[in-house]
Amino acid sequence: MNVVKSSCVIRFIIYGVLTLSAVLIQSCQRTTGKAETGGEISGRSVIMYAKRLSLVEKDIYSQIKVINPWQGAKGEEQNWYLVRDSADIPPFINPGEVIRVPVKSIICTSTTHLAMISAIGESGSVKGFSGTGFLYSKEYNDRISASTLNEIGYDDNLNKEMIIKLKPDLVMMYGVGGESASFAGKLREMGLKVMFNADYLETDPLGKAEWIKLFGALYSKEKTADSIFKGIEHDYKDTEAFIRKNAKEHPRVLLGLPFKDTWYISPGNSYISELVNDAGGYYLWCDTESDESIPMGLENVYIKALTADYWLNPGTAETLNQISSLDNRFAGLPCYRNGNVFNNIKRTNKQGGNDYWESGTVRPHILLLDLASILHPELFPGRELYFYRKLN
Incomplete structure (x- = not known):
């Protein structure tokens, strides 16, 4: 080579040359989140090391915040609520910020996402990927050969027709600059849920690995993800x-x-x-x-x-x-x-x-x-x- x-x-x-912008420190103590109605819903923060991710488990949903999700971002925060398929959406939550869990199909744009999904045993849910020609995993490469894992292109050359055809529950992106937000915006205009993942910007090795808890929450496998992380x-x-x-x-x-x-x-x-x-x-x-x-x-x-x-x-x-x-x-x-x-x-x-x-x-x-x-x-x-x- x-x-x-x-x-x-x-x-x-x-995204492997890792950078720093720690702007929000999360506590592992009990936290309180205010609803739009003025009420308060208590929850438990499960993040200890990651600085770009907040994950608070509450009684009827989990709340995710992705903080400054791309390189150079300042004051950017993306909010999501994970609500189980069988549950009603609380009236104070914007439906546009809701992801129904467990996620059954996903499109990813980074190999780090794939590794974490594989670790919790959900690799079969990945339907599309950006850069299939550069994957190491034999499992994913076999699926590419079998046409069950599809190439979806890059950035402004995303294959929108393929993405629509795959009908993912979620598209997970990473961004290397502010232009990433515009790419995500185009996908949202197509009616897709698009979440940024900022694991590559974590500076603590354990903080980066802790993003596996996000996937645990998305797939309703919190205990599995937590057990894996505790071992790490x-x-x-x-x-x-x-x-x-x-x-x-x-x-x-x-x-x-x-x-x-x-x-x-x-x-x-x-x-x-x-x-x-x-x-x-x-x-x-x-x-x-x-x-x-x-x-x-x-x-x-x-x-x-x-x-x-x-x-x-x-x-x-x-x-x-x-x-x-x-x-x-x-x-x-x-x-x-x-x-x-x-x-x-x-x-x-x-x-x-x-x-x-x-x-x-x-x-x-x-x-x-x-x-x-x-x-x-x-x-x-x-x-x-x-x-x-x-x-x-």
Whole structure:
């Protein structure tokens, strides 16, 4: 595979380069929601880590808020009420904000959505997807071959006829900019329920995985989703504590690969930076903070990269030669010379699907183990990497 990505691959990487905009802190304590009638309905917030999602369980419905659902959004909040098929809609709720549950059919636009739906055992409900050519899951690829999972196109090139034909209960989108709202608006004009999913903007690995609770609510499988998340949380916290107790050093970590002459740096408050920190590493730009990737000149990055002990996630590179072919100075970096370059490409298929961007969402505990095994091999002797591979 060429190091320079195709435009479709870049689109998938965009939502994988994780950014920050935490504007609302949710408590796990009992909350109260005011109805339009002036009354109050008590409920229980089930979200502990995610900053872009609020999910409050109430007696007769659940209330969802998706907060600043696309990159750069400020003050945006989308409100939904999940009401069971057999129940009446409370009079104070706008029917346009109601999703009947359990959802029986859905169209998705991100591989992270698919992984969470699969985790709760509802993969058969997915009828359409945006980017079927880049899926890793054998189950979904088999369904594509059998024409039971359909391509629905991208953004302003969405196949509206196909979407209408599939008659989904819900279309789940992710957005990389304000224009995403206009795409969603066109679908709503067709009478479709369109929900934004902002999991890719979460900066806490557990916060991102916690979005599985949204799917649990949509499919009336709250207990299943909660059980899965508790297992993830337990394993992640256990590994993090073990590393903190036993790691003697904090290796310096370089991330990414330049695009032409610009290196888009993940800020220090990003998802991947958090993973590196929890794995006992020191990210070279851990002191930066931004809502999005920070463009830097190649020269400036190269000077700092000379101090890196490890190089992780170098684009789609599969070999060291592919990296040095971009700029022969890279071969002089100590981390390159010492063979300490690892990429998240171990679980890929021939069409370019990468499980790191798929099931990695609901396996942050395994991502953490991979990174810790790379940075501190003495703590995990003999462990085989799951998502990562050493480049030669």
